[in-house]
Amino acid sequence: MPDQIKRTVVVTGGSRGIGRAICLVFANPDTRIFFNYSRSEEDARQTEEVVSQAGGYASGLQIDVSSLTDVARFFKTILDETGRVDILVNNAGIARDALIVRMSEADWDAVLNTNLKGTFNCTKLAAKAMLKQRYGRIINITSVVGVSGNPGQANYVASKAGIIGLTKSVARELATRNITVNAVAPGYIETEMTNKLSDKAKSEMVGLVPAGRAGKPSEVADVVEFLASEKASYITGQVIHVSGGMYI
Amino acid sequence: MSIEDKVIKIIAEKLDVDPVEIVPGASLIDDLGADSLDLVELVMTMEEEFDIEISDDDTKDLVTVKNAIDYIIGHL
Numbered sequence: 001m002p003d004q005i006k007r008t009v010v011v012t013g014g015s016r017g018i019g020r021a022i023c024l025v026f027a028n029p030d031t032r033i034f035f036n037y038s039r040s041e042e043d044a045r046q047t048e049e050v051v052s053q054a055g056g057y058a059s060g061l062q063i064d065v066s067s068l069t070d071v072a073r074f075f076k077t078i079l080d081e082t083g084r085v086d087i088l089v090n091n092a093g094i095a096r097d098a099l100i101v102r103m104s105e106a107d108w109d110a111v112l113n114t115n116l117k118g119t120f121n122c123t124k125l126a127a128k129a130m131l132k133q134r135y136g137r138i139i140n141i142t143s144v145v146g147v148s149g150n151p152g153q154a155n156y157v158a159s160k161a162g163i164i165g166l167t168k169s170v171a172r173e174l175a176t177r178n179i180t181v182n183a184v185a186p187g188y189i190e191t192e193m194t195n196k197l198s199d200k201a202k203s204e205m206v207g208l209v210p211a212g213r214a215g216k217p218s219e220v221a222d223v224v225e226f227l228a229s230e231k232a233s234y235i236t237g238q239v240i241h242v243s244g245g246m247y248i
Numbered sequence: 249m250s251i252e253d254k255v256i257k258i259i260a261e262k263l264d265v266d267p268v269e270i271v272p273g274a275s276l277i278d279d280l281g282a283d284s285l286d287l288v289e290l291v292m293t294m295e296e297e298f299d300i301e302i303s304d305d306d307t308k309d310l311v312t313v314k315n316a317i318d319y320i321i322g323h324l
Contacts, residue, residue: 131285
């Protein structure tokens, strides 16, 4: 690990998909990246590897973001090591799709707990460190469907709409302390989550995108990088759609 | 430095006010200009400085400078 760590970045759900791409944009010798993963240790080690190859330093820890106790442990590990949290990206998310009449209570709870409560847990812990620093960037990954709605995804959409409300409230709370809080709303992005869709569903999705193609995880990560940079210092409480025009 | 002086120093720094204004009866919000986030930060700093935990319920009772000083002395 390099001696001169100037910046600490925390990314939830960093082992795969958009989360891995986000870790990658922060790969830099002066930046320490911590990410969590829920299941696949192999994927987490791969993220560490690709970040390392890009000249950065990332560590993945198995943490359940829906548990405040787990998240407190996660942040204690981070603060013990670097003493700072400059950037938090709440990216961890799961989907358990079903039509509302078929949706089980367990499916509802699982999605809300990981996506929305997980974002709350991490934001709460990071905000405490950021208040002391008088500096911070919080970027929450929501979804275009959190704004538009989507049949079969009442739980997912509710969690993503909730994240937007959380983003706007916390942005107002922390603005005077040089902490910005924004949301990024990806549309149809090629990830493992969307790979599970049938070919028919995939082509229907693309049909909804004016750009006529699915997005890449790196195209979402680039916007996260911008919002985390000094160039975005006067942007807070906003939702930036990265969707090829899927929702206009 | 006495507990009282330490608390006054923290309040002066966090609220950016002259220590002479920080008299026991001064209200943190009404007289010293603290907002709700300032109070949260004051509590966080006092927790660290004195190695104690101040619950959300107790935070509500910290209205004046004297309240804060008495609380710290009572919980050390």
